[in-house]
Amino acid sequence: MPALLELKQISKRFAAHCxxxxxxxxxxxxxxxxxxxxxxxxxxxxxxxxxxxxxPTSGEVWLNGTRIDPLPPYQxxxxxxxxxxxLFPHLTVRENIExxxxxxxxSGCAARVAKVLEQVRLTGKENRKPNELSGGERQRVALxxxxxxxxxxxxLDEPLSALDPQLRKQVRAELKDLQxxxxxxxxxxxxxxxxxxxxxxxxxxxxxxVVEQLGTPREIYQRPKTRFLASxxxxxxxxxxxxxxPECTRxxxxxxGNGSRRGRVTRSVFLGSSMxxxxxxxxxxxxxxxxxxxxxxxxxxxTVHVWWNSSDELRFPx
Amino acid sequence: xxxxxxxxxxAVYAFLHLPLLIxxxxxxxxxxxxxxxxxxxxxxxxxxxDPELVESALNSLMIAASATxxxxxxxxxxxxxxWKRSSTWLAGSLYLSLVTPEIVTGVSxxxxxxxxxxxxxxxxxxxxxxxxxxxxSVAYVVVVVMARLRTFDPALEEAALDLGADEFxxxxxxxxxxxxxxxxxxxxxxxTVSIDDYVITSLVxxxxxxxxxxxxxxxxxxxxxxxxxxxxxxVAVVLGAMVLISERLRSS
Amino acid sequence: xxxxxxxxxAIVCAYSLLSRGAYGGVExxxxxxNFRLLADPMYLRIFFRxxxxxxxxxxxxxxxxxxxALFIARSGRRKNLYLSLVILPFWTSFLIRxxxxxxxxxxxGLINTVLRAxxxxxxxxxxxxNDGAVLLGLVYGFLPFAVLPLYATLERLDPTLxxxxxxxxxxxxxxxxxVTVPLCAPGIRAAAILIFVPCLGTYLASDLLGGSKTILIGxxxxxxxxxxxxxxxxxxxxxxxxxxxxxxxxxARRQGEELV
Numbered sequence: 156m157p158a159l160l161e162l163k164q165i166s167k168r169f170a171a172h173c174x175x176x177x178x179x180x181x182x183x184x185x186x187x188x189x190x191x192x193x194x195x196x197x198x199x200x201x202x203x204x205x206x207x208x209x210x211p212t213s214g215e216v217w218l219n220g221t222r223i224d225p226l227p228p229y230q231x232x233x234x235x236x237x238x239x240x241x242l243f244p245h246l247t248v249r250e251n252i253e254x255x256x257x258x259x260x261x262s263g264c265a266a267r268v269a270k271v272l273e274q275v276r277l278t279g280k281e282n283r284k285p286n287e288l289s290g291g292e293r294q295r296v297a298l299x300x301x302x303x304x305x306x307x308x309x310x311l312d313e314p315l316s317a318l319d320p321q322l323r324k325q326v327r328a329e330l331k332d333l334q335x336x337x338x339x340x341x342x343x344x345x346x347x348x349x350x351x352x353x354x355x356x357x358x359x360x361x362x363x364x365v366v367e368q369l370g371t372p373r374e375i376y377q378r379p380k381t382r383f384l385a386s387x388x389x390x391x392x393x394x395x396x397x398x399x400x401p402e403c404t405r406x407x408x409x410x411x412g413n414g415s416r417r418g419r420v421t422r423s424v425f426l427g428s429s430m431x432x433x434x435x436x437x438x439x440x441x442x443x444x445x446x447x448x449x450x451x452x453x454x455x456x457x458t459v460h461v462w463w464n465s466s467d468e469l470r471f472p473x
Numbered sequence: 474x475x476x477x478x479x480x481x482x483x484a485v486y487a488f489l490h491l492p493l494l495i496x497x498x499x500x501x502x503x504x505x506x507x508x509x510x511x512x513x514x515x516x517x518x519x520x521x522x523d524p525e526l527v528e529s530a531l532n533s534l535m536i537a538a539s540a541t542x543x544x545x546x547x548x549x550x551x552x553x554x555x556w557k558r559s560s561t562w563l564a565g566s567l568y569l570s571l572v573t574p575e576i577v578t579g580v581s582x583x584x585x586x587x588x589x590x591x592x593x594x595x596x597x598x599x600x601x602x603x604x605x606x607x608x609x610s611v612a613y614v615v616v617v618v619m620a621r622l623r624t625f626d627p628a629l630e631e632a633a634l635d636l637g638a639d640e641f642x643x644x645x646x647x648x649x650x651x652x653x654x655x656x657x658x659x660x661x662x663x664x665t666v667s668i669d670d671y672v673i674t675s676l677v678x679x680x681x682x683x684x685x686x687x688x689x690x691x692x693x694x695x696x697x698x699x700x701x702x703x704x705x706x707x708v709a710v711v712l713g714a715m716v717l718i719s720e721r722l723r724s725s
Numbered sequence: 726x727x728x729x730x731x732x733x734x735a736i737v738c739a740y741s742l743l744s745r746g747a748y749g750g751v752e753x754x755x756x757x758x759n760f761r762l763l764a765d766p767m768y769l770r771i772f773f774r775x776x777x778x779x780x781x782x783x784x785x786x787x788x789x790x791x792x793x794a795l796f797i798a799r800s801g802r803r804k805n806l807y808l809s810l811v812i813l814p815f816w817t818s819f820l821i822r823x824x825x826x827x828x829x830x831x832x833x834g835l836i837n838t839v840l841r842a843x844x845x846x847x848x849x850x851x852x853x854x855n856d857g858a859v860l861l862g863l864v865y866g867f868l869p870f871a872v873l874p875l876y877a878t879l880e881r882l883d884p885t886l887x888x889x890x891x892x893x894x895x896x897x898x899x900x901x902x903x904v905t906v907p908l909c910a911p912g913i914r915a916a917a918i919l920i921f922v923p924c925l926g927t928y929l930a931s932d933l934l935g936g937s938k939t940i941l942i943g944x945x946x947x948x949x950x951x952x953x954x955x956x957x958x959x960x961x962x963x964x965x966x967x968x969x970x971x972x973x974x975x976x977a978r979r980q981g982e983e984l985v
Contacts, residue, residue, distance in 0.1 A: 475799075478792055478795060478796040479796065481792050481793065481796065482792075482793055482797075482807070485792075485793045485868075486810055486811075488865070489811065489813075489865075489868065490810075490813075490814060492825040492826055492828075492829055492865070493817060493821075493822065493825050495825070495828070495829065495835060496821075496824075496825045496828055499828070499835075508838065565974065565978070568974060569970060569974055572922040572923060572970055572973075572974070573922065573923075573926075573966075573967065574922060574923050574925055574926020574927070574928075574943060574970070575923070575928065576926045576928045576943045576946050576947055576963075576966075577737075577926055577946070577963045577966050577967055577970075578733075579947075580737060580946060580950050580959055580963050581733035581734050581736065581737045581963065582733050583950060584733065584736045584956065584960065585732060585733035585736050608733070665816060668818075669817075669820070670818075671818070671819075671820050671929060672929060676947070676950060686818060689820055689821070690820060690929075690933075693820070693823075693827060693933055694932075694933070696831075697824075697827055697828050697831055697833075697834070701824060702828065705817075705821040705825070708817070708821060709816075709817040709821060712816050712817060712818075713813070713816060713817070716813075716816050720809075
């Protein structure tokens with residue numbers, strides 16, 4: 156199947172620095188795709204290039220078999236949910252949602268607005284102004300305003316970052332649900348790894364303007380290609396040049412065969428569902444083990460033994 | 474659209490600046506007419522030698538200096554009082570006085586003075602002009618100082634009180650230094666509105682208080698006069714230089 | 726403050742209800758006669774003409790200022806320079822700025838001289854002493870009052886709103902009229918009041934550029950307090966102007982705006 160959205164060797168240079176360097180991506184129809192990376196990694200610039208707010212210095216953007224990078228934003232069949240939502244403060248919820256339909260002179264406006272309002276559970280609030288809505292409601296208006304145009308790709312720029320953490324988890328589930336039901340392709344930009352891992356069908360991790368790895372969340376988490384990825388996604392112990400995830404690290408008071416190493420507990424933190432035990436090995440390496448909350452409590456300064464399965468080791472060429 | 478806007482902006486700037494520039498250029502014209510006949514300082518010499526012009530300029534300076542000193546003091550204290558205890562009523566009347574047509578302010582003050590003269594045996598003159606100028610420029614001072622006070626942290630004054638300063642000391646040592654630049658800008662503004670005013674001044678002036686704008690008006694009424702070009706240029710340059718200097722002081 | 730603002734206004738209100746004195750000034754009895762005189766068709770005509778002129782000046786100023794304010798708001802680091810270029814002529818007195826136009830517009834002024842020298846006209850064009858010249862003077866004098874509030878609102882406008890408009894399919898002009906202009910409504914209202922009210926009482930522009938043909942309410946008031954010596958009637962006219970200013974201020978306050 157040909158890709159719906161394709162970025163071919165996109166680069167974007169601002170005055171002195173290179174925000175995006177030679178990024179190529181292809182996204183298939185109906186996918187939930189995420190761009191994950193630390194702030195300043197170029198993920199938002201990439202999204203803005205797809206939306207048409209930035210012109211790439213070099214490279215091409217193809218949507219559904221048409222080259223779109225020379226087109227202005229208003230001629231592209233993609234829509235954006237902005238980080239700040241960018242709702243028009245002078246218009247009501249209904250007028251905000253109708254805005255795009257009216258620009259495109261679509262008929263049957265009212266029915267489509269009613270449908271999308273129901274989808275995002277805002278029926279009955281159509282005559283409110285944005286400043287009369289809660290944060291969660293505003294986020295849903297932003298979604299509805301973009302979704303009502305049935306774009307080929309919906310671009311989401313950190314759509315959950317303005318919500319409080321409690322709400323964020325709930326909205327995350329709703330977002331995934333909405334994507335499945337609508338069948339629209341989503342391109343999400345986020346710096347929150349949990350968000351990217353839990354939502355995406357496929358994802359790309361970016362760092363310093365380049366795509367470090369492309370794949371399913373599981374592939375990237377379990378088989379990171381670079382040291383950056385291994386440390387950026389989840390926690391990682393580095394012992395003698397080898398990476399081991401804390402949840403794969405075992406710890407006990409007695410040694411376990413020849414493979415275990417001796418160390419001294421420096422800290423033990425109870426986290427409710429699990430426990431984090433931190434120890435300094437005789438080699439000087441610090442190691443973190445995540446163990447079940449029901450296991451024994453360790454005291455500071457206690458001698459312990461640490462080991463892991465060699466299949467859980469991650470090795471990187473330097 | 475961007476280029477169109479830039480071209481438009483140039484046209485509007487030309488509209489704003491060209492008339493005054495042309496006036497300035499022709500003030501150096503040797504001829505009495507609108508035809509260029511060579512560079513000359515004749516009209517400047519004539520203007521500076523005119524006793525009526527010099528006297529009215531001196532009057533204007535005197536009035537503007539006294540009115541500025543009074544209006545700045547009263548306006549700064551009023552802004553401070555308004556900041557301490559906000560009063561929508563007072564703030565409203567302030568904005569009102571800023572937009573009220575000058576002619577209405579002028580006749581109000583004239584009527585006020587005439588009414589006051591029933592009790593005081595005064596006549597219209599220099600003092601009424603100064604009082605009138607204080608009255609209309611106070612509002613400008615309050616607005617400028619208020620804008621600065623909005624960014625002032627009341628905790629700073631409380632800190633001064635906490636450290637042993639009395640209320641006057643806190644105002645003098647903490648609040649006033651913070652307001653310094655705004656007070657200077659307000660004084661500048663008061664000075665320019667005072668020295669520029671014609672409409673109000675002409676209504677409340679007496680025989681001894683002919684100001685420069687009144688002289689300019691009388692000359693303009695009689696028609697275009699090359700001496701007037703020279704005076705206008707001098708006034709514009711002096712005021713412009715004052716504004717630039719005060720901007721420098723404020724930014725440094 | 727009270728002394729300088731409220732008391733004189735109160736006295737004018739009182740004067741407007743008194744009778745004309747023998748040698749100027751005012752006398753009792755109290756009367757509404759001055760306001761009745763306002764209904765005279767001649768004064769009504771002058772009043773409507775003043776209203777029309779002030780409204781035209783406000784509309785023209787705002788229309789001319791909007792693209793300029795947009796230009797300044799979008800010009801990055803040079804903003805302050807461009808803004809001071811707008812304010813600069815404002816520091817020269819209104820009187821001198823009006824005189825500069827007399828110099829350009831009169832029969833032997835620069836424009837007519839140049840046109841005649843170029844052979845385009847034989848008789849000088851009657852540019853000065855008409856309504857058009859007065860309007861020009863008002864627009865020239867009050868343009869900065871429109872640029873500043875418009876610039877202030879445009880400056881605060883969130884640029885992502887324009888990106889959102891483009892994203893939803895609005896072409897640049899559509900975005901301008903559907904998003905930028907409506908969101909500038911507070912600036913437009915502030916500019917309208919800052920220009921309309923002072924223009925309504927304009928005196929200098931109509932006196933110097935309009936000549937004897939263009940008499941506006943400001944000139945009538947001035948005349949009543951000086952040559953005509955009918956203070957109560959002049960006071961009544963002033964009261965009406967004050968009422969209009971007050972009503973507009975009150976309307977603006979209800980919209981919850983700051984004017985300066």
